[in-house]
Amino acid sequence: KNQVEQSPQSLIILEGKNCTLQCNYTVSPFSNLRWYKQDTGRGPVSLTIMTFSENTKSNGRYTATLDADTKQSSLHITASQLSDSASYICVVIASGTYKYIFGTGTRLKVLA
Amino acid sequence: GAGVSQSPSNKVTEKGKDVELRCDPISGHTALYWYRQSLGQGLEFLIYFQGNSAPDKSGLPSDRFSAERTGGSVSTLTIQRTQQEDSAVYLCASSDGTSVDTQYFGPGTRLTVL
Numbered sequence: 001k002n003q004v005e006q007s008p009q010s011l012i013i014l015e016g017k018n019c020t021l022q023c024n025y026t027v028s029p030f031s032n033l034r035w036y037k038q039d040t041g042r043g044p045v046s047l048t049i050m051t052f053s054e055n056t057k058s059n060g061r062y063t064a065t066l067d068a069d070t071k072q073s074s075l076h077i078t079a080s081q082l083s084d085s086a087s088y089i090c091v092v093i094a095s096g097t098y099k100y101i102f103g104t105g106t107r108l109k110v111l112a
Numbered sequence: 113g114a115g116v117s118q119s120p121s122n123k124v125t126e127k128g129k130d131v132e133l134r135c136d137p138i139s140g141h142t143a144l145y146w147y148r149q150s151l152g153q154g155l156e157f158l159i160y161f162q163g164n165s166a167p168d169k170s171g172l173p174s175d176r177f178s179a180e181r182t183g184g185s186v187s188t189l190t191i192q193r194t195q196q197e198d199s200a201v202y203l204c205a206s207s208d209g210t211s212v213d214t215q216y217f218g219p220g221t222r223l224t225v226l
Contacts, residue, residue: 002154034214043116043203043217044155089155098143099168100215104154
């Protein structure tokens with residue numbers, strides 16, 4: 001079983017709509033949780049970084065939330081654009097380590 | 113400033129051949145990581161360098177895989193006697209090694225073993 005699980009596996013929405021991606025993790029204790037965006041054929045790019053004591057972090061139209069009690073995080077995308085079409089990867093870094101533990105990602109497609 | 117670069121971007125090879133993949137990290141980044149991303153799978157950690165030394169090679173899947181880093185900069189991932197299951201995108205990342213550092217990823221090398 002993956003230590004970082006994401007849902008849904010894929011998602012299709014219309015341009016302008018909002019969506020929320022989920023990440024459940026079992027890594028404990030952890031130092032921080034990150035969301036990355038990966039365009040097709042490109043490396044992942046960091047969107048948000050949250051330490052275990054933070055509940056929310058925004059980056060433009062992207063807002064990440066974290067509930068350390070339930071070990072859940074979400075990434076909310078507001079007013080989606082065609083350029084949001086990508087894979088979104090949840091990454092958890094265990095305390096005292098440098099290792100990134102990756103989820104398998106959610107593939108988002110935004111249609112015009 | 114330049115980001116992480118990798119070469120080649122695509123590599124097609126025949127089963128049994130050796131391949132070398134190159135990573136140029138961001139200048140000044142002391143930490144360098146190699147990952148593998150297979151189709152439909154998450155990113156899989158392979159190896160971590162701090163400077164020229166590799167304190168963690170635990171992710172290398174077999175002894176056919178090796179990596180080195182010279183001058184605290186460029187790294188090469190070598191796969192000997194490639195197998196079809198080695199087909200994947202190999203991603204390199206670098207970071208400045210601070211406590212809440214961010215890994216910056218290269219574009220990856222897509223390896224196809226026929």
